[in-house]
Amino acid sequence: MTSLSISRFRGQITQFFSWVIIGLFLATIGIVVLKINFSFLISNPVFSTIEAFLHFNGEANFVAWFSSLALLISSVLLAIIAYSKKQSGDRFYRHWKWLAIIFLIMAIDETAQIHESLAFILSRYLPGDRWFFEAKNAWFLIGIPVVLIFAYAFLKFLLHLPKKTKQLFFVAALIFVTGALGLEVASNYLQNLHTHYFWFRMAQSMEEICELFGIVLFNYALLLYLEKDLGYKHLTFDT
Numbered sequence: 001m002t003s004l005s006i007s008r009f010r011g012q013i014t015q016f017f018s019w020v021i022i023g024l025f026l027a028t029i030g031i032v033v034l035k036i037n038f039s040f041l042i043s044n045p046v047f048s049t050i051e052a053f054l055h056f057n058g059e060a061n062f063v064a065w066f067s068s069l070a071l072l073i074s075s076v077l078l079a080i081i082a083y084s085k086k087q088s089g090d091r092f093y094r095h096w097k098w099l100a101i102i103f104l105i106m107a108i109d110e111t112a113q114i115h116e117s118l119a120f121i122l123s124r125y126l127p128g129d130r131w132f133f134e135a136k137n138a139w140f141l142i143g144i145p146v147v148l149i150f151a152y153a154f155l156k157f158l159l160h161l162p163k164k165t166k167q168l169f170f171v172a173a174l175i176f177v178t179g180a181l182g183l184e185v186a187s188n189y190l191q192n193l194h195t196h197y198f199w200f201r202m203a204q205s206m207e208e209i210c211e212l213f214g215i216v217l218f219n220y221a222l223l224l225y226l227e228k229d230l231g232y233k234h235l236t237f238d239t
Contacts, residue, residue, distance in 0.1 A: 018213075056209070057208065078103060168217060180211050
């Protein structure tokens with residue numbers, strides 16, 4: 001049996017994810033500056049491979065898998081809480097269970113690109129003469145109603161949470177939604193205006209960075225809730 005202190009794990013995993021995100025952003029700045037000043041690198045296969053591997057808006061690359069891992073951790077932590085709540089007969093255990101399922105779907109979507117496919121299908125039925133109806137923006141039209149429905153369905157659940165957890169959940173959700181909806185549309189708008197490549201890539205990167213930091217803060221809140229409110233001091237694993 002291996003035992004891991006939740007308090008220590010919370011600090012370590014938060015630092016790890018935060019430093020990787022910062023490192024990816026600095027790498028992106030370096031890559032973009034090199035592309036702007038040394039155009040011959042664009043056709044260099046090694047440089048192109050590295051850029052694709054670290055691209056914040058790429059598919060099936062390191063960033064996508066990294067995001068998927070963060071969301072999968074959220075799902076596992078939510079499942080642990082849901083199980084504990086069910087054992088104690090808590091009336092909100094189903095909310096924790098559904099959150100675990102939702103985050104599992106989000107983790108799968110991060111690599112399977114499900115919502116991008118849905119957005120593309122939706123865009124086929126929208127007017128094509130406006131930039132915000134393009135496939136890359138159509139998800140915004142789905143995302144807002146989904147967020148509103150989710151907020152309504154989970155309102156009582158959120159209100160019953162301890163003050164500290166409630167505050168952390170709210171800030172994490174605000175950061176995530178700002179990136180997933182707000183900055184995504186903003187970066188696409190900048191691209192439509194043919195904004196300088198550097199600023200477009202920075203806006204595009206900040207979109208993903210907000211999503212990632214939102215997840216990191218959410219995981220921090222879940223681990224804090226496990227420790228302070230459910231009394232879990234250690235995570236025990238069979239070895």
